[in-house]
Amino acid sequence: MFKFNKEQAENWSTMGPRAMFGQFMLNLGKRVKKLMVLSGDLGRSSGLDRFKKKFPEKYLSVGICEQNLIGVASGLSREGFKVFVTSFAPFLSMRASEQIRMNLGYMGHKVNIVALGSGVSMAYLGNSHFGLEDINCIRSIPGINISCPADCAELGKTIYDYALNERGPSYIRLTGIPGRKKTFEKDFKYKFGKLIQLSNGSDALILSHGSVVSECKTAVNNLKLSNINCSLINVSSLRPLDNAIFDKIKKHKTIFIVEEHFSVGGLYSIISEHLIKFNIKKKVLGLNLGNNFGPTGTYQYLLDYHKLSSSKIEKAISKEIK
Amino acid sequence: MINFSKKLRKNILFAANHSGEASHLGGSLSMVEILSCLYSKILKQEKKSIFILSKGHAFLGLFSCLYQIKKIKKKDFLSFQTSGSEFIAHPIMDLKKGIESSNGSLGQGLSFGVGIAIAKKKKKEKGNVYILIGDGECYEGSIWEAAITATENNLDNLVVIIDSNGFQNDGEISSKMKTKNLVKKWKGFEWDVQRCNGHNLNELVQLIKPSKLNKPKAIIAQTIKGKGISFMENNNDWHHGRLTAKLYQKALKDII
Numbered sequence: 112m113f114k115f116n117k118e119q120a121e122n123w124s125t126m127g128p129r130a131m132f133g134q135f136m137l138n139l140g141k142r143v144k145k146l147m148v149l150s151g152d153l154g155r156s157s158g159l160d161r162f163k164k165k166f167p168e169k170y171l172s173v174g175i176c177e178q179n180l181i182g183v184a185s186g187l188s189r190e191g192f193k194v195f196v197t198s199f200a201p202f203l204s205m206r207a208s209e210q211i212r213m214n215l216g217y218m219g220h221k222v223n224i225v226a227l228g229s230g231v232s233m234a235y236l237g238n239s240h241f242g243l244e245d246i247n248c249i250r251s252i253p254g255i256n257i258s259c260p261a262d263c264a265e266l267g268k269t270i271y272d273y274a275l276n277e278r279g280p281s282y283i284r285l286t287g288i289p290g291r292k293k294t295f296e297k298d299f300k301y302k303f304g305k306l307i308q309l310s311n312g313s314d315a316l317i318l319s320h321g322s323v324v325s326e327c328k329t330a331v332n333n334l335k336l337s338n339i340n341c342s343l344i345n346v347s348s349l350r351p352l353d354n355a356i357f358d359k360i361k362k363h364k365t366i367f368i369v370e371e372h373f374s375v376g377g378l379y380s381i382i383s384e385h386l387i388k389f390n391i392k393k394k395v396l397g398l399n400l401g402n403n404f405g406p407t408g409t410y411q412y413l414l415d416y417h418k419l420s421s422s423k424i425e426k427a428i429s430k431e432i433k
Numbered sequence: 434m435i436n437f438s439k440k441l442r443k444n445i446l447f448a449a450n451h452s453g454e455a456s457h458l459g460g461s462l463s464m465v466e467i468l469s470c471l472y473s474k475i476l477k478q479e480k481k482s483i484f485i486l487s488k489g490h491a492f493l494g495l496f497s498c499l500y501q502i503k504k505i506k507k508k509d510f511l512s513f514q515t516s517g518s519e520f521i522a523h524p525i526m527d528l529k530k531g532i533e534s535s536n537g538s539l540g541q542g543l544s545f546g547v548g549i550a551i552a553k554k555k556k557k558e559k560g561n562v563y564i565l566i567g568d569g570e571c572y573e574g575s576i577w578e579a580a581i582t583a584t585e586n587n588l589d590n591l592v593v594i595i596d597s598n599g600f601q602n603d604g605e606i607s608s609k610m611k612t613k614n615l616v617k618k619w620k621g622f623e624w625d626v627q628r629c630n631g632h633n634l635n636e637l638v639q640l641i642k643p644s645k646l647n648k649p650k651a652i653i654a655q656t657i658k659g660k661g662i663s664f665m666e667n668n669n670d671w672h673h674g675r676l677t678a679k680l681y682q683k684a685l686k687d688i689i
Binding site for chain 1: 574
């Protein structure tokens, strides 16, 4: 089990999700006997330098060839290894999309994909490196679990869960940068595929995943001061989707879906499809990256530009509720 | 092995004819001797070795071969390319029946096999990985990505056989991708490269074994598309063609 530690949680946040992924793997290196961590020449960007030194036999870089990376990972998985694969989100979800479809989807090889720097977290590296369509791409392929941890503590729980249990084939989506605000200040209950309610309020329901959950949390706290009370739910598991979400939705008139992804194919699409299927009529507002390639800049600048910063989220909600 | 090949050609024709649909006869017939070598000899001796058909469209050939060695039942054999059947133009993974991977999208089998070969090394497990790819398939960039990983990891438990039949979907392959140049290309990727007549069983048996040079091995097997059936040989209409009762009988006469 992954141990939450209040003081360490601050350090985890300071280090950021990519470095922490590497650190968590380092901790797991001894425990998971048949562990293999593969990278497409992005070991350093995955915080895996120390892992590579300590467990050279459990690490493999195949160079810059993501299609091949997925194929090799699948061969290792077939032979009983617990495989984690890392590269930047679009290079895996798009460049190697068909390899993922055949190997993880069609054949069901239990590879865990760790998509680094998704959303707009690659900041100045620009749209070529952003994960804007990755959820859309992966969720159109059957059978692949999708997890989007809200902060490094949840990332830790997710990675431990995936490494110590059979959760593959899966896609773990890392968003956020070093020094981000934590979502979880104290220990919390993580269960695979389950949503986590972060606040209760009857004025609106906010569903979110990834690094922007902490922005939502700040927004919700500020809205309380103007007497607007919102429920905030962290939907880190997009597949499987916790069915409890629909009871929550039924209790609210207005639903906000906040995510660092294009409007097409993310949580906004997932929820909308379900609401139509179950004939649930609600006002659903998506706060997301729209469907245009935007500018580049610092992470905070980009969140603000796309109206995903806490103050912009707060504004959007209060405008709608008042 | 000669009898195995003859029987295999007959089974291929039978399945194709029985389905009544167009099927990939040309590319299945060109690899008959390669499959015969593997399934009547090599894989019988090497219980821990596996075979992956990366040129998935030639599944008709592999399927008929698996029927011949009794991995696939008669009932299933007769279901080839019928609605709802698991046995169609391209392989659908079924380990019990000896189908090691789902293929059909070209250029993917080699990476998968490289992963298995690396795993075998890590587990210190016996057995080799044999992969059959097409010459047309060598246009896929992912083949060369995998070729690099194979040399970087000194995969001397990996043997790739290239069915160099000189044709692809739309017709004859360019000279740049014919046997002579394929040898150069694979050599450039630092593989142990051997060239042979892909219909000569003795040559194939000699060559289809792991390299002793601490490298992966590539065998460029020069073959004839549609081999063994006179009206199909080097006639790309039979890349994916439908037999009539008359043509089926005519084809059978060629197999003596």
